[in-house]
Amino acid sequence: MPWSCAVENWRVTSLLRSYGRMLGGLFVGLVAIWIVGLIVLPQIKMIERAFIYEPKGGAAVQAQVDVDRITQRLFTIQYDIKDLEKQAAEGDAGAGAYAPGAKIGEDNTGSGVATPSISGASQTIEEQIAALKTEEAELQIRLVALEADELRLKAEQEAAAGYSFRNFTTMNEIHFKIFVLTLLYSFCVTLICFVVCYPIAYTVAQTTSRERAALLMLGLIIPYAINELLRIFAWVMILANKGILNAGLDAIGVLDFSEGETIRWVASNGAVFCVMVYAYILFMVFPIYNTIETLDRNQIEAARDLGASTWRIHRRVVLPHAKPGVAVGSIMTFMLSAGSIAVPGLVGPGLHPDWFSQVIYRNFFEAGDWNVGSAYSLALLVACIIFILIVMSVFKVGIRQIAR
Amino acid sequence: MTALTQSAPAMQEKGALGIDWSKIILGIYMLIFFLYLFVPLLIMVAAAFNANDTPSVTEWRGFTLDWFTGGYDAEGNLVVRGLPQESRFLQGLWHSLLIAVGVIVISIPLGLAGALLLTRLESNASTLLYTILVSPILIPGIVLGVSTMIFWRDIFGVEAGLFTAMVAQSVFIASYCMLLFMARLQRQDRVLDEAAFDLGASSFMVFRRITLPFLAPTIATATVIAFLQSIENYNTTFFAIGGSWTLVTEIGARMRFGLSPVINAIGVIFVVFTVIAAVTYVSLKRREQAKAKAQKG
DSSP states (O other), X not given: OHHHHHHHHHTOHHHHHHHHHHHHHHHHHHHHIIIIIIIIHHHHHHHHHHTEEOOOSHHHHHHXXXXXXXXXXXXXXXXXXXXXXXXXXXXXXXXXXXXXXHHHHHHHTTTOOOOOOOOGGGSOHHHHHHHXXXXXXXXXXXXHHHHHHXXXXXXXXXXXXXXXXXXXXXXXXXHHHHHHHHHHHHHHHHHHHHHHHHHHHHHHHHOOOHHHHHHHHHHHHHHHHSOHHHHHHHHHHHHSTTSHHHHHHHHTTSSOGGGTOOOOGGGSHHHHHHHHHHHHTHHHHHHHHHHHHTSOHHHHHHHHHTTOOHHHHIIIIIHHHHHHHHHHHHHHHHHHHHXXXXXXXXXXXXXXXXXXXXXXXXXXXXXXXXXXXXXXXHHHHHHHHHHHHHHHHHHTOOHHHHOO | OHHHXXXXXXXXXXXXXXXXXXXXXXXXXXXXHHHHHHHHHHHHHHHTXXXXXXXXXXXXXXXXXXHHHOEEOTTSOEEEOOXXXXXXXXXXXXXXXXXXXXXXXXXXXXXXXXXXXXXXXXXXXXXHHHHHHHHHHHSOHHHHHHXXXXXXXXXXXXXXXXXXXXXXXXXHHHHHHHHHHHHHHTTOOHHHHHHHHHTTXXXXXXXXXXXXXXXXXXHHHHHHHHHHHHHHOOHHHHHHOTTOOOHHHHHHHHHHTOOOHHHHHHHHHHHHHHHHHHHHHHHHHHHHHHHHHHHHO
């Protein structure tokens, strides 16, 4: 009896008892749809694409372009021959010499196909026809060769296509450098956010006056709840060429606006870095605040009474208690920074070196290469998962403590 | 005795003049931090009322409301394009609302089902299940957007648009809802269920008459949070929305083409709504805490 077996294995008896078969089944069904349809299958599809190599461009495409061009040229020649033959039949010898010859001469520049030079007026129609026919024959031979070439190249590409690691191994040096730098920068953003936020979170959590605590809370929630893009926008205004920062430097005489001296802050990675700290700092404050708030104040008092220094109190009492909060804050900040498209995309777009998310974006929407794009997003996903695992083991917290 | 033990170390911390330097330094630090948070926002708000057509506060050209209303000259010709003339923003807002409603409809039932399942599943598999269900919160939004877009196009031939954006958002918003429901369910008194069962209630009746009413406030909270998360989302939406746009992606698109005070005007509206919502939230929470304290006392 597979059903009772499943019940035994999964110990869903409590579930069935609470909700009955119908409701229990409904919940299981909804969760199954969620997991399979929304989470797992899309990821699998993305991973599948990441490992399918789809060669693009290169020799095969060039061969195809050549074949197309020669075919077109052949059509023109055949048309010209027919035209000339018609003229010859009509006996209109003298006038026929001008047009086709000149046209052919023009067409040939750029096509790269060698043709006998035709100097219009001196040739008779018969000579022109003969010249064109030789060219036609030559082109036919080349066409056959090229078509064979194209087929061979395509077959080679198809043989190379399919499941492989090539989307990753062909990641060029620049992209790989961007990938590493993005992770490094995100890590620094996380570190700075922690250092800046910890005293804030501690102070807010330890505020005894209820009025003051509510006010501080409000001061944190408002900027947190204001849209990410608007927070970025505010900084773009500050960092713009004629923005507040440059105006301030102008006022103290470092820059001279009247002579067009400005500093292009937005064109630097530093600007992206600063705005990112601003944009994601509050994702660090709240988790730490939430954990410190649950710490019994008497513990701190006790430690102080026993003569512990402030440093020691934090290291031995507050921080160990705040571990899950620090872990969540770090994971959120790192993940948001590494995957951020808003900050690098909107702070001086195109002026500063790329962020990895922008490379992913371009693969999907500009290069149209979804498989490479998938490979890159998979790389980002794996990097984030590794970061989460490292944080979990360093802080010794489980997944249940992390996502609360 | 407590007074004695407390006063001794306190004396140690204070300097010679009886000034608690650590407190002062911390106070200054807090002040700087809050200035850091708010000054950029204030600058953004102020620039919305500046007649300068590049958003600025240093180059003040007079107070104006044109960026909100649109500006007309004496003959009634439009001279300044304000919010009412920027129809893409309005349409984007409509798209955002459509997506948000869809997200609520999808993620509340999913989150509820996930939470109910996890709180009653006493098995080792529940940690695995939990990990899978919260994973969308922990992975980058662009990965969710990309994978949803690929999945729907490759399997169902659905091109990226409002629908895929809605689905992509639901993936992680459902996880947030689930966490909210789980927090509430952990405080549920299971004795009530047991009593109802003993009195012969069917499981459906217990769910409808006990569990659902108990969860009702959380359903309201989760709806609000799902709505806000959906409206505010940029990263996931940006990748999954294809050729369409929401209010937020339109703000982003406009920012890339150059700054316009119309964005400041939208910013002001956002700020006003946020402040009202935040004040309401904090005062509601305080009242709840006071009530809880009164009940205890």
